[in-house]
Amino acid sequence: MGDKRIGFIGVGLMGHGMASNIVEKGWPLTVMGHRNRAPVEDLVSRGALEAKTPREMAEASDILFLCVTGSPQIEDLMRRSDGILAGAHDGLIVVDTSTAIPDSTISLAAELEAKGAAMADAPLGGTPAQAEAGELSAMVGASPQVFAAIEPVLQAWAAKVVHLGPVGDGHKMKLLNNFLSLGYGALYAEALAVARKVGISAQTFDSVIRGSRMDCGFYQTFIQYSLTGDRDVHKFTLSNAHKDLRYLAAMANEAVIANHIGAAAKNTYAYAEAIGRGGDYVPFLAEIIAEANGVKT
Structure with a gap:
């Protein structure tokens, strides 16, 4: 070549x-x-x-x-x-x-x-x-x-x-990209916890979201652990996710801009790492948030 x-x-x-x-x-x-x-x-x-x-x-x-x-x-x-x-x-x-x-x-x-x-x-x-x-x-x-x-x-x-x-623009855009994807992950995890608490199963949740305007490739790999227990379809650790959102926060701080949603998402992943689950993959977050709220998965 x-x-x-x-x-x-x-x-x-x-x-x-x-x-x-x-x-x-x-x-x-x-x-x-x-x-x-x-x-x-x-x-x-x-x-x-x-x-x-x-x-x-x-x-x-x-x-x-x-x-x-x-x-x-x-x-x-x-x-x-x-x-x-x-x-x-x-x-x-x-x-x-x-x-x-x-x-x-x-x-x-x-x-x-x-x-x-x-x-x-x-x-x-x-x-x-x-x-x-x-x-x-x-x-x-x-x-x-x-x-x-x-x-x-x-x-x-x-x-x-x-x-x-x-040089540098690639990493700036990557942090923005991961803010979106990991922000989705935090939203999906919390939505699934609420769903389970009120009697909506992951399968029922997926039957509405899949194919809708809220569907995307990230959702499809994220949801597989909740649907099938597949542990390996989305191999990105919670500790790496936490790290990426800390980097996003640092970039926002340097730019002197408030990033309220970024901070909330970061703290979701910080919690997962703080309780010893940092080595687990991102889709496990749905289980972690559910358990934190006393919801069995």
């Missing part, structure tokens, strides 16, 4: 599918070792190489993708003594596909620029299943030149790629 050397750090639930599409579609790929060896070994079996440190990854890559939890992890990968900045070189492009704090992204981009390298933020829309199928969406913040260089590789794992503007 191309002669650019591609690196990938973070081959977890989302990253494995993205990286597998890159290597299967002909790009030379290097991945970084991870405590969960299974996805790394799978990618190596498909033809990827393995590196041990972020510095080695930077040195071995023309385009280096990052798919980790958030800004603290990204900043560590970039700034540690054996980090990406230590191995940055002219022409390197670092593409952060995580959900991160925009101001952090803009600061890191400036540090890379001082090394002759560049940064883009390309956070994701979609599920792990869509990652494996190459059907994610990407909302990209980058200069026109950087976007042109990375777009062919983005298309290896994304069905929809939108260039929003300069």
Whole structure:
């Protein structure tokens, strides 16, 4: 597909599918070792190489993708003594596909620029299943030149790629996107708890919402746990959801704007994490809110 050397750090639930599409579609790929060896070994079996440190990854890559939890992890990968900045070189492009704090992204981009390298933020829309199928969406913040260089590789794992503007804009839009989706999750969970309390089952609730103007892809995966007990159809943890809404609050604070609904949604996810359910997936929120109100599920 191309002669650019591609690196990938973070081959977890989302990253494995993205990286597998890159290597299967002909790009030379290097991945970084991870405590969960299974996805790394799978990618190596498909033809990827393995590196041990972020510095080695930077040195071995023309385009280096990052798919980790958030800004603290990204900043560590970039700034540690054996980090990406230590191995940055002219022409390197670092593409952060995580959900991160925009101001952090803009600061890191400036540090890379001082090394002759560049940064883009390309956070994701979609599920792990869509990652494996190459059907994610990407909302990209980058200069026109950087976007042109990375777009062919983005298309290896994304069905929809939108260039929003300069670096940082991707993460700004991702926080807005997740505010909508996770806000829906909080609303669905509370609506289902009220429904059960007044004698409306999840099945009856779904018979009205599905196919109506209130239906959407997020609803369809969210509701499956309440309908069928499928624990894995919507693999996004409550702790990650809480983190994303904290980042949204930070962005709103910097913009000096009130975000009342965002704060309410954040506190719903904060409650779930505070009671020890942060490792559960977002659709479990319906069960958590019901139980908090003494409603059996």
